Amino acid sequence: MTIKALRSTRIVTPDGLRSGVVVVEKGKIVAITEEHHGEVMDYGERYLMPGFVDIHVHGWGRGSFAWKGTRESLEAMSRDLVNAGVTAYLATSATMPQDFLERSLQAAAEYINTAPPGDGAEAVGIHMEGPYINKKYLGMQREDSLQPPSVEGFKHYSALAGGHIRLMTLAPELDGALTLIRYLRSLGITASAGHTDATFDQMTAAIDAGLTHVTHAFSAMRGLHHREPGVVGAVMYYRDLYAEVAKQTGITLRPEVFDILYRIKGDRRLVMMSDCLGYVDFPEGYKFHHYLREETFEISRGKLQITGKDGDTRCIAPNDWHDVCQLEMSFLDSIKAVVNRLENGLVSAAQIACLNPAKLAGVASRKGSLEPGKDADILVLDEALTLNAVWCRGVEQPLETAK
Structure with missing residues (x-):
């Protein structure tokens, strides 16, 4: 029986910072205690906090699930995500051609079922972004792969995915969407509004049907108008509606807009995610223009070429x-960008970046906070919030930054 114990004067728990020892047995936290008489790894004043849970990540580092759709892409993502402080994630698809999407879901299911414990971040399920979205707000999704919402269509995807779909982004104003939302709710799957032109009243109907979340708030959705509050108005009005925000570079969301949303949602309903893509793992010959970064990306001879304006x-x-x-802002860097503006610093960060997304992914019983009975997914951070160590299910992970 292997028991590990990590000591710190600053352990980030749901009740605030505390001093003590996190005791781990068989990959689980069994206690957080003041006294421990066995061998202890002493991290002094460095922070121990739960690993981030990224519920919206298409790719990261050297893996791109949404564009490659293979087990190998997921393996690369999992091993690289720990360098961003992510210890659990939802493999996020995109609106892609039917045959590619089907193969991707099968690959994800196979990986989730067989990935060895501790081999990087854990893929705890699948987030389907599309294909049930509105062409008016495509963003970087593909118009030629859009489909009308359908319970039967979802059942087909769910079977291919082995029941691992935990979150679906859709446009609730489309015909058939409300029926699908009710079906998703019956299965305990999170329904999220995104890439949507819904009116405020259509959002209200969707919330009544079981919609609980909004994908990349403010982006790719009908904005706020004083006579038609739209999707953004619904995000602000309905207190129990979760709202996610992505990379805090100031490009997608101005810092002031993040602050406005945080003042409304607070720790209880804001969700951090990355929406990263994993550019270097795009298919050979693939080329696209990033309208926000004003750069063109192309894979040629196995390398990524980036052309600026x-x-x-x-x-x-x-x-x-x-x-x-450095191609995409990491999850940890997003936290660094906002932590001093949160009500309770890292305690708030642990809520919006760990526990809230774990709830939406349906894994809060074992992820998202440092508490007895949960997986030992632990980050060690110094005063500058530099990542010193990462533990996934009790297994310390090799970090590229440490090499």
Whole structure:
């Protein structure tokens, strides 16, 4: 029987910061106590906090599930995500051609069922972003792959996914959407509004049907107008509606807009996620223009070429971790960008980046907080919030940044 114990004067718990020892047995937290008489790893004043739960991540680092749809892409994501502090995630699909989507769901199911414990972040389920979305707010989704909402269609996807779909982003104003939302609620699957032109009244009907979440709030949705509050108005009005926000670079959301949403939602209903893509794992020959970054991405001869609006091109190889990890803002860097504006610092961060997303993913019984009975998914952070160590289900993970 292997018992590990981690000591710190600053353990981030749902009740606040405390001093003590986190005792781990068989990958689970069995106690947080003041006294422990066995061997202890002493982290002094460094923070111990729960690992982040990313419920909206298409790819990260050297893996891109949404664009490759393979087990190998998920393996790469899992091993690289720990470098961003993510210890659990929902493998997030995109609105893609039917045959590709079907193969992707099967690959995800197989990986979730067989991935060895402790081999990077745990894929705890699947988030389907589309194909039941509105073409008016496509964003980076594919118009040629849109489908009308359908319970039968979802049952088909769910069977391929082995019952692992935990969250679905859809446009609630589309015909058939309310029926699907009710069906998702009956299964305990989170229904989320995204890529949607819904009116406030249509959002109200969707909430009554069981919709509980909004995907990348403010982005790809009908905005707020004083006579038609739209989706954004519903996000602000309905207190129990969860709302997620992505990379806090200031590009997608101005800092002031994040602050407005946080003042309304608070720790209880705001959700952090990354919406990252994993550019270097895109298929050979794939090319697209990122309208927010004003850059064009293309995979050529196994390398990523990025061309800016000035015409200058830089090239990044998948094995160049220093450049790869800076292609997209990491989950941890997003937390660093907002933590000083949260009501209770890292305690608030643990709520919006760990526990709230764990609830939406249906895994809050074992993820999202440092409490007895939960998985030992633990981050060790110094005063500057630099990642010093990561434990996934009690297994310490190798970190690229430490090499």
